[in-house]
Each structure stands twice: as structure tokens, then as C-alpha cells.
Amino acid sequence: MEFLFSEDQQLFQEGVRDFLSKECTPEQIRSLWDTDDGRSQGLWKALGELGLLGVLASEDHGGLGGNEVDFVLLLEEAGRAALSEPLAQNSALAIPLIRDLGSAELANTWLPRLTAGEATAVVGLEADPLVHAADSADLLILQHGSELHAVPGDSVTCVRQECNDFSRRLFQVDWTPDTATCIASGSQAEALIDLTFDRAILAAAAQQLGICQQLIDLAVDYAREREQFGVPIGSFQAVKHMLANVAVKLEFARPVVYRAADSVARGGDHRSLEVSHAKVAACEAAVAGAKASLQVHGAIGYTWEVDLHLWMKRAWALDVAWGTPSFHLARVGATVLADGTRIGPGGLDA
Amino acid sequence: MSMDLSYTSEQQAFRQEVRSWLEEHVPDEPLPSMDTAEGFQRHREWERVLAAGRWAMVTWPEEFGGRAADLITWLIFEEEYYRAGAPGRVNQNGIFLLGPTLMEYGTDEQKARYLPKMGTSEEVWAQGWSEPGAGSDMAAIRATAVLDGDHYVCNGQKTWASRGAFADWIFCIFRTDPDSQRHKGLTFILAPLDAEGVTVRPIEQLDGETGFAEVFFDDVRIPVSHRLGEESAGWKVAMSTAGFERGLMLRSPARFEATAKRLVDLYRRHEDRLDGRVRESVTRAWMNAEAYRLNTYATASRIIAGGSIGSEASLNKIFWSEMDVQMHETALSILDARAQLLPRAPAAADVGSWLDGYLFSLAGPIYAGTNEIQRNVIAERLLGLPRS
Ligand SMILES: Cc1cc2nc3c(=O)[nH]c(=O)nc-3n(C[C@H](O)[C@H](O)[C@H](O)COP(=O)(O)OP(=O)(O)OC[C@H]3O[C@@H](n4cnc5c(N)ncnc54)[C@H](O)[C@@H]3O)c2cc1C
Numbered sequence: 083m084e085f086l087f088s089e090d091q092q093l094f095q096e097g098v099r100d101f102l103s104k105e106c107t108p109e110q111i112r113s114l115w116d117t118d119d120g121r122s123q124g125l126w127k128a129l130g131e132l133g134l135l136g137v138l139a140s141e142d143h144g145g146l147g148g149n150e151v152d153f154v155l156l157l158e159e160a161g162r163a164a165l166s167e168p169l170a171q172n173s174a175l176a177i178p179l180i181r182d183l184g185s186a187e188l189a190n191t192w193l194p195r196l197t198a199g200e201a202t203a204v205v206g207l208e209a210d211p212l213v214h215a216a217d218s219a220d221l222l223i224l225q226h227g228s229e230l231h232a233v234p235g236d237s238v239t240c241v242r243q244e245c246n247d248f249s250r251r252l253f254q255v256d257w258t259p260d261t262a263t264c265i266a267s268g269s270q271a272e273a274l275i276d277l278t279f280d281r282a283i284l285a286a287a288a289q290q291l292g293i294c295q296q297l298i299d300l301a302v303d304y305a306r307e308r309e310q311f312g313v314p315i316g317s318f319q320a321v322k323h324m325l326a327n328v329a330v331k332l333e334f335a336r337p338v339v340y341r342a343a344d345s346v347a348r349g350g351d352h353r354s355l356e357v358s359h360a361k362v363a364a365c366e367a368a369v370a371g372a373k374a375s376l377q378v379h380g381a382i383g384y385t386w387e388v389d390l391h392l393w394m395k396r397a398w399a400l401d402v403a404w405g406t407p408s409f410h411l412a413r414v415g416a417t418v419l420a421d422g423t424r425i426g427p428g429g430l431d432a
Numbered sequence: 433m434s435m436d437l438s439y440t441s442e443q444q445a446f447r448q449e450v451r452s453w454l455e456e457h458v459p460d461e462p463l464p465s466m467d468t469a470e471g472f473q474r475h476r477e478w479e480r481v482l483a484a485g486r487w488a489m490v491t492w493p494e495e496f497g498g499r500a501a502d503l504i505t506w507l508i509f510e511e512e513y514y515r516a517g518a519p520g521r522v523n524q525n526g527i528f529l530l531g532p533t534l535m536e537y538g539t540d541e542q543k544a545r546y547l548p549k550m551g552t553s554e555e556v557w558a559q560g561w562s563e564p565g566a567g568s569d570m571a572a573i574r575a576t577a578v579l580d581g582d583h584y585v586c587n588g589q590k591t592w593a594s595r596g597a598f599a600d601w602i603f604c605i606f607r608t609d610p611d612s613q614r615h616k617g618l619t620f621i622l623a624p625l626d627a628e629g630v631t632v633r634p635i636e637q638l639d640g641e642t643g644f645a646e647v648f649f650d651d652v653r654i655p656v657s658h659r660l661g662e663e664s665a666g667w668k669v670a671m672s673t674a675g676f677e678r679g680l681m682l683r684s685p686a687r688f689e690a691t692a693k694r695l696v697d698l699y700r701r702h703e704d705r706l707d708g709r710v711r712e713s714v715t716r717a718w719m720n721a722e723a724y725r726l727n728t729y730a731t732a733s734r735i736i737a738g739g740s741i742g743s744e745a746s747l748n749k750i751f752w753s754e755m756d757v758q759m760h761e762t763a764l765s766i767l768d769a770r771a772q773l774l775p776r777a778p779a780a781a782d783v784g785s786w787l788d789g790y791l792f793s794l795a796g797p798i799y800a801g802t803n804e805i806q807r808n809v810i811a812e813r814l815l816g817l818p819r820s
Pocket of ligand 1: 558559560561562566567568569591592593594595644795798799800801802803804805808
């Protein structure tokens with residue numbers, strides 16, 4: 083029993099944080115709001131060079147051969163930077179799905195390019211029909227009942243669904259399934275659909291951790307500087323306690339998310355329950371962080387000009403993407419409250 | 433070093449060993465409350481049984497009767513302890529707070545004098561830090577100890593000493609330097625509660641039982657050999673007593689997981705007439721207990737790997753105390769009108785412990801540093817906000 087990240091994992095996290103703080107600034111993010119596809123080819127390529135895109139791809143395909151425990155801290159950094167590139171879609175969902183499908187042709191064709199940042203793939207599941215970055219994807223893996231289809235980007239129609247978070251380009255994808263595009267069906271496809279759904283939940287939770295941290299940091303920086311009544315507002319106890327409460331939520335969401343990552347990586351017995359727990363905890367922290375951070379900023383935080391809303395809106399969007407909090411609470415409850423589930427000291431496995 | 437959330441075969445074997453021993457030894461009937469004279473005695477006897485099995489202080493070094501267990505092993509022990517429904521630890525202030533402090537600051541003579549009898553609970557300890565004028569502001573301590581030859585002459589009043597009504601010894605902080613201010617000039621002193629000039633006045637708690645006491649010192653002569661650490665180093669010694677690892681031992685996750693399990697069982701019995709809101713509260717209770725467990729395992733791993741923990745302990749204090757209140761509130765909401773009944777009311781027979789537990793949970797946000805003080809610590813030391 084050792085609940086720790088390795089030194090390498092932590093160093094990679096720091097490297098990514100450093101990189102994103104320079105290459106993914108609020109100005110850069112805002113500059114993409116009015117462009118055609120909202121994407122930055124340069125940044126996408128650079129993320130590939132950094133190794134970030136291919137953490138879950140095998141080394142043969144230009145990846146790092148890692149697992150979700152390796153990836154979770156990096157997704158956290160993507161949240162902290164409010165990265166708008168579809169990192170979760172491409173690298174936390176599509177890449178491992180293609181890897182796990184077992185089609186060497188599909189993997190050899192796509193994984194090297196998806197890993198290098200030369201192409202983008204996204205996944206559309208029926209559980210969440212608003213597909214991020216679908217219009218700029220070269221490949222879409224789409225669910226049709228209990229089938230999975232690999233569909234080229236130019237054979238689908240994407241209807242834009244404008245999102246409150248301008249950096250999050252969402253689309254309804256219209257397409258016609260046919261036998262030529264079907265890449266998995268039956269129980270194999272169903273298992274992969276479930277797994278992909280859980281991966282999406284985990285990726286959202288991981289990003290929320292970073293978003294929450296950033297919302298706290300922004301509020302703390304502001305509270306140290308802004309003065310009223312002749313003193314920094316951060317010296318007022320009401321302000322302190324508001325932020326301390328968020329810090330408590332974040333502290334106790336983190337290990338839940340990290341354990342969920344381990345569970346997905348290992349194929350744990352309680353994987354679905356554990357990712358749902360992670361999403362509830364992380365979303366609660368992030369949404370509380372948004373509320374507290376806005377309150378600490380006062381009116382300036384209510385403006386378009388100040389960057390605070392980049393993170394607030396991401397927090398709200400991810401809160402309801404891939405299942406709302408009550409959906410996930412119900413999912414946890416369905417196991418924990420069921421007759422015959424052995425709970426108690428030591429957790430579900432003791 | 434990398435993440436591995438499975439138990440080693442040694443850890444699993446240890447769990448089995450604890451489980452079988454407890455199955456054989458834990459009393460069938462719960463003991464009477466330790467805040468009564470009889471219950472206190474019965475809990476003391478249970479500690480003797482535990483110590484005979486070398487289970488009373490598993491993290492202590494072997495030379496003092498422990499098993500030199502690391503924190504993860506300790507957590508496994510606790511999981512089994514609560515799973516078995518074993519009695520509360522009447523000497524917890526001794527074994528988990530003072531014991532480790534003695535090992536850090538005590539002389540060899542002091543260790544030999546105090547630790548063995550603490551381990552078997554032949555001597556049960558109370559903690560005498562709070563005073564009427566020194567609660568959250570502990571540095572306002574006024575009780576004095578004046579050096580006179582090889583004795584300190586102690587005067588003043590301590591209060592809220594848990595289990596002080598029946599305990600044998602008390603570890604106190606006195607002001608030894610009358611000219612000192614705040615944290616300076618305080619000294620850590622061990623005092624027998626039967627010494628001449630000591631008066632113990634039991635205080636009834638919210639539930640009417642004498643769970644704590646005030647202790648008056650009236651020219652009490654305490655040998656200098658009872659001082660722990662240097663003179664005027666009392667604050668430093670006290671901070672080590674209150675340090676994180678010790679807090680972790682007093683508030684191990686297993687306790688809350690056991691409560692969460694009881695809550696889920698209660699919910700299952702009444703599920704038919706409960707709405708979705710209660711269902712969510714119960715689910716959350718379990719999730720919080722689970723989050724606390726995971727956080728503790730992460731912290732224990734960090735400490736074992738050589739890390740240390742400082743003000744993060746304040747995050748913990750808030751989380752467990754609020755979780756405990758929330759779980760009990762949820763249980764009471766399930767009990768409906770019966771929630772107001774005392775355990776001895778016939779209709780409350782199967783559920784009366786929830787009200788007791790609720791009262792006790794409400795003390796959580798007050799003792800061990802109030803939650804407001806913890807929020808100050810988080811804001812100022814972890815987040816870096818300016819002091820008021
Ligand atoms: C069940 C129980 C067992 C206890 N056992 C022991 C024991 O064994 N030994 C022992 O020494 N003590 C013990 N205590 C005492 C405990 O440590 C104190 O109650 C605690 O430190 C708070 O002090 P106080 O009660 O004087 O409250 P006060 O310090 O008077 O606080 C009253 C209220 O004011 C708030 N407040 C005070 N200062 C601030 C501030 N700076 N900022 C914001 N809010 C503030 C507090 O948070 C609280 O809400 C026990 C208490 C309880 C309830």
C-alpha cells in the first residue's frame with residue numbers, strides 16, 4: 083500500500099504546468115474565441131512534442147505507454163491553465179479506445195498522428211451527445227446503440243451548440259452508421275463504451291481539481307492586493323474562511339480522483355462507483371471555488387475583461403458534462419446502498 | 433516508489449491476526465459509558481486485556497510493549513478495531529498524545545517511569561491545557577509553577593479536562609516565568625491527580641454525564657523530575673503533542689467508516705418511507721468517510737516516505753468534524769420523532785445511540801482547536817493570506 087505519485091510523475095506535472103503557463107495564457111485562449119474552429123495547430127503540435135498527447139499510447143505508436151495514474155496530474159494542469167484544446171477527448175478517450183479496440187490497422191493509421199498532434203480524434207457517446215471539438219476532428223469514434231463506429235471527420239455534419247464556456251466548442255453530430263464504419267459491436271463494444279464513459283468522467287474530475295486550485299489562487303492573489311478600509315481584504319476573516327472552506331473541499335477531492343485514476347488503470351472492481359465519486363467531489367470543489375472566488379473579487383470579477391470567468395465557466399460546464407452531480411450520486415448510491423454490498427471500515431475491499 | 437493501492441501479504445496477514453484476536457476478546461455486550469465510574473473501570477480493564485495481547489499501542493517501539501508498526505499498519509489495526517465494535521480507548525490522551533511526546537522529549541528515567549503503566553492503563557491520563565481564560569487563545573495560560581528547590585509549586589485552574597473526573601494523572605502547561613508573555617515562559621509538567629492541594633471537580637456534559645472536569649491547583653508541590661522538556665519549552669513540547677500524526681491516531685478514518693456503515697444500515701431498514709434527499713445525504717456520508725480514508729492513506733504514505741505534515745492538519749480537523757455532524761444529522765432525520773428520545777426510552781432501544789452520537793459529534797468542531805481557528809490557520813499558513 084503506497085498512495086503516492088512517483089518523482090517522475092511529479093516532475094512531468096511541473097513541466098506541463100510550466101509549459102502551459104507560457105504557451106496557454108488567457109490572451110492566447112481569448113484570441114481563439116473568434117476563429118473558425120477555435121483551435122491552435124501550433125499549440126496542439128507542441129503538446130504532442132511535449133509527450134502530453136500520447137501518454138496513454140504505446141511507445142510503438144509514439145506514445146509513452148503510460149496509464150491513467152500517469153495522466154491524471156497532467157489533466158489537472160490542463161484544468162489549471164483552462165486549456166481549450168481537446169486534450170481529454172483526443173488523449174484520455176479516443177487514444178485508449180483505439181488502443182483497446184484491437185484493430186492494428188486503425189491503431190497504426192491513427193495513433194502516431196494523434197500522439198504527435200498531427201491529427202485530432204474525438205469520441206461521441208449517447209450518454210453525452212454534446213461532442214467537444216467534433217468539427218475539427220479528423221476522426222470520430224461514435225456510439226450507435228451497442229456498436230462503435232470510426233467515422234472520418236468529413237463524413238459527418240456538426241451542428242454547433244454554443245457553450246457558455248467560449249473555449250469549449252460543442253457540437254451535435256449528425257451521421258449515418260453503416261457496416262463499413264462499424265469497428266466493434268456486441269459485448270466487446272458495450273464494455274468499451276462503459277470504460278470510455280468512465281474515462282471521460284475521470285478526465286472531467288481531474289480537470290476540475292486544477293480549475294479549483296486556480297480559482298483559489300486567483301482569489302488569494304487578489305485578496306492580498308486589493309485594499310478596503312485601509313487593509314488588504316484578505317485580512318478579513320469572512321474572506322479567509324470562505325477560501326479555507328474551498329481548500330478543505332479540494333484537499334479531500336484530490337485523493338478520491340487519484341484513486342479513481344488507479345481504479346481505471348487497473349480495471350478495479352468498483353471502477354464506475356469510484357469515478358462517479360471522483361466527479362461529484364471534484365465538481366463540488368470547483369463549483370464552490372467559482373462561487374467563492376467571484377465573491378472575493380467583487381464587481382471586478384463580474385466583468386468580461388477580467389479572466390476569472392475562464393475558469394468559472396469551465397467549472398460550470400464540466401460540472402454537468404458527462405453526467406450531473408445527482409446522476410453520479412445516484413450511481414454511487416446504487417452500489418453503496420444496495421443490499422449485500424459490504425461496506426465498513428477499510429472500504430469496499432477490506 | 434509508485435502508486436500501489438493494494439495491501440501487501442504482510443499487511444493482509446496482520447489484518448487477519450488482528451481480526452482473529454479481536455473476535456476472541458472483544459466483549460459481547462458494549463461496555464457502560466466511560467464517563468461513569470463503573471464504565472471507566474470496565475474500560476480500564478479492557479485496556480489491560482489489549483495490552484496483554486500487545487495490541488494497546490501498536491505504533492510504540494517494542495521496548496515499551498508496542499509493535500513498532502508504521503502508520504499504514506496502524507490504519508489497518510484501526511479498521512479491524514472498529515469493525516469488531518471494540519470499546520472506546522479510555523487512555524487515548526495518554527497512549528496517543530502524551531506517550532509519543534514522552535518518547536520525543538522524555539529522559540530515560542521518565543520513559544521507564546511512565547510508559548509501562550500508561551501502556552497497561554494502570555495510570556490513565558488527562559490533558560490539562562485549557563483554562564477559564566485560555567481556550568482558543570492557549571498562550572493566555574495563567575496557571576503558575578514557581579521553582580522552589582527541587583519542586584515546582586503550582587497554582588491555578590485547568591478546565592475541560594476530558595476523563596479528568598476519573599483519571600490518575602494530568603499533563604499540564606504552566607507558566608513558570610511570571611514576567612513572560614504569550615508563548616514564552618510556559619512549561620510542560622506531569623501531575624498526579626491525587627497530590628496534596630489538587631481538587632478535581634467533575635463537570636457534567638451536555639448528556640448529563642461527567643465527561644470532563646476542572647482541576648484546581650493550590651500550592652501543589654511537583655518534583656522537578658516531572659517536567660517534560662526544558663523549562664520554558666512548554667509551547668514547543670505541546671505543539672509536538674498536538675501534531676498531526678497524533679491527531680491522525682485519535683481520529684482514524686475507521687471510526688467514521690463505522691458510523692457511515694451504521695447509517696447505511698439504518699437507511700436500508702427505513703428506505704421505503706424515505707425520499708431522494710435522504711438517499712443523497714446517506715450516499716454523501718459514505719463518500720465523505722471514504723474520502724477521509726483515502727486522504728489519510730495518502731498522508732500516511734507521505735509520512736512513511738519521509739515527508740512531514742504541518743498546517744494541513746487543519747484541513748483534516750474541519751473535514752472529519754463536519755462529516756461526523758452531517759452523518760448524525762442524517763441519521764436523526766431518518767428516525768423522525770424518535771430522534772428526540774433518550775436511549776433508555778423503550779421505543780428508542782434500537783436507535784438511541786444516534787442521539788448520543790449526535791451530541792458528541794457537536795463537540796468536534798469545538799475541541800482540538802475550534803474550526804474557526806483551523807480556518808484561520810488554513811487561510812494564513814496554507815493560502816498565505818495576511819494576518820488580521
Ligand atoms: C468535549 C470537550 C472535551 C475537551 N477536552 C479537553 C481536554 O481534555 N483538555 C483540555 O485542555 N481542553 C479540553 N477541551 C477544551 C477545548 O480545547 C476548548 O473548548 C477549545 O480550545 C475552545 O476554547 P473555548 O471553549 O474557551 O472557546 P473560546 O476560545 O472562548 O471560543 C468561543 C467561540 O469563539 C470563537 N473564536 C475564538 N477565537 C477566535 C478567533 N481568533 N477567530 C474566530 N473565532 C474565534 C471560537 O471558534 C468559538 O466559536 C474540551 C472541550 C470539549 C468541548
